[in-house]
Amino acid sequence: MFRNFKMVSRVVFGRGSxxxxxEILAVKRANSETVMVFLVDDVFESSAxxxxxxxxxxxxxxxxxxxxxxxxxxxxxxxxxxQKEMESVADSLPGGIIxxxxxxxxxxxxxxxxxxxxxxxxxxYQGWDLIQKPALYHAxxxxxxxxxxxxxxxxxxxxxxxxxxxxxxxxxxxxxxxDPELLDGAPTDQYFYTGMDCYIHCVESLTGTYLNSFxxxxxxxxxxxxxxxxxGDPPGRADKLRDDKLMMASYCGGMSIVYSQVGxxxxxSYGLSxxxxxxxxxxxxxxxxxxxxxxxxxxxxxxxxMSRHDIQLPRNLMADVxxxxxxxxxxxxxxxxxxxxxxxxxxxxxxxxxAKIKELYQRM
Numbered sequence: 001m002f003r004n005f006k007m008v009s010r011v012v013f014g015r016g017s018x019x020x021x022x023e024i025l026a027v028k029r030a031n032s033e034t035v036m037v038f039l040v041d042d043v044f045e046s047s048a049x050x051x052x053x054x055x056x057x058x059x060x061x062x063x064x065x066x067x068x069x070x071x072x073x074x075x076x077x078x079x080x081x082x083q084k085e086m087e088s089v090a091d092s093l094p095g096g097i098i099x100x101x102x103x104x105x106x107x108x109x110x111x112x113x114x115x116x117x118x119x120x121x122x123x124x125y126q127g128w129d130l131i132q133k134p135a136l137y138h139a140x141x142x143x144x145x146x147x148x149x150x151x152x153x154x155x156x157x158x159x160x161x162x163x164x165x166x167x168x169x170x171x172x173x174x175x176x177x178x179d180p181e182l183l184d185g186a187p188t189d190q191y192f193y194t195g196m197d198c199y200i201h202c203v204e205s206l207t208g209t210y211l212n213s214f215x216x217x218x219x220x221x222x223x224x225x226x227x228x229x230x231x232g233d234p235p236g237r238a239d240k241l242r243d244d245k246l247m248m249a250s251y252c253g254g255m256s257i258v259y260s261q262v263g264x265x266x267x268x269s270y271g272l273s274x275x276x277x278x279x280x281x282x283x284x285x286x287x288x289x290x291x292x293x294x295x296x297x298x299x300x301x302x303x304x305x306m307s308r309h310d311i312q313l314p315r316n317l318m319a320d321v322x323x324x325x326x327x328x329x330x331x332x333x334x335x336x337x338x339x340x341x342x343x344x345x346x347x348x349x350x351x352x353x354x355a356k357i358k359e360l361y362q363r364m
Contacts (some may be wrong), residue, residue, distance in 0.1 A: 007151070041102060118131055130168070135171070147194060154166065196284060205261070218252045
């Protein structure tokens with residue numbers, strides 16, 4: 001049975017395209033009273049971008065905290081805030097949710113758009129195809145590139161028991177605004193870690209057992225663009241075109257795993273994030289550096305990229321992790337069965353035992 005997956009239906013790309021957001025949203029405003037909810041990374045609260053966000057009189061602007069990975073309880077809190085605001089207007093639901101920021105901000109926007117139309121807590125929907133009702137209209141505006149959150153059918157959340165995405169066709173954005181100018185000013189290390197998320201997506205997709213021509217086509221283009229960005233001359237970000245390339249690498253990398261999967265690195269990264277609170281990009285980099293036995297060419301090239309950009313990964317992360325925490329990390333990683341199967345095949349449980357995962361974590 002071939003997957004009939006949903007893609008983002010509308011995409012605007014280009015420098016300065018953020019200026020079109022107002023007219024894009026105008027089509028979705030039923031009348032002058034329609035409320036749009038903007039969920040914006042709070043790093044921009046005191047920036048020039050704040051004045052460019054097309055907020056109307058009745059709209060709700062929420063500055064979201066993404067210092068930690070998105071949590072189900074934070075999604076539920078944001079939903080309650082929106083619902084409370086909507087009590088004072090005629091409509092019971094907003095006209096749309098707009099996420100502006102990195103992968104975490106976009107994941108929060110996707111999650112809120114789902115949970116305003118589905119009952120219960122977002123923790124109830126961590127898994128595959130558990131969402132029953134379509135989300136509100138939701139648009140994504142990335143200010144970092146690499147996660148692929150802008151095109152994925154997943155909103156990755158840390159719940160009370162696990163870190164696992166809400167995976168659903170309803171999760172996918174209805175609209176993207178891809179403006180490479182919004183990457184200006186991103187801290188160098190964050191730019192690198194997020195970009196490496198894309199690179200690792202592609203390595204895992206292109207070497208996985210789920211590989212097919214669809215995912216291969218997108219993955220090969222994405223990894224080519226990553227090499228141009230992170231191994232091109234001169235090193236660094238002097239060439240502004242690199243931001244354009246990284247934004248398209250993120251889009252293509254996300255598309256590559258839509259019809260395939262990621263692998264060992266991402267599974268291990270989920271455990272790191274759940275217990276240690278590592279952001280997804282850093283967690284991927286930490287885990288990937290210890291996976292040369294599984295992705296030899298990718299890890300060697302990744303280390304070259306780190307050297308070119310003078311990136312030093314955190315070490316000795318397990319020094320203060322107790323046995324119970326380590327076992328929980330393994331539990332979190334093992335929940336992600338499609339990732340292990342993509343990496344190692346149908347008999348992955350005979351290859352990747354708890355003891356082997358524990359050994360990999362202890363090396364970090």
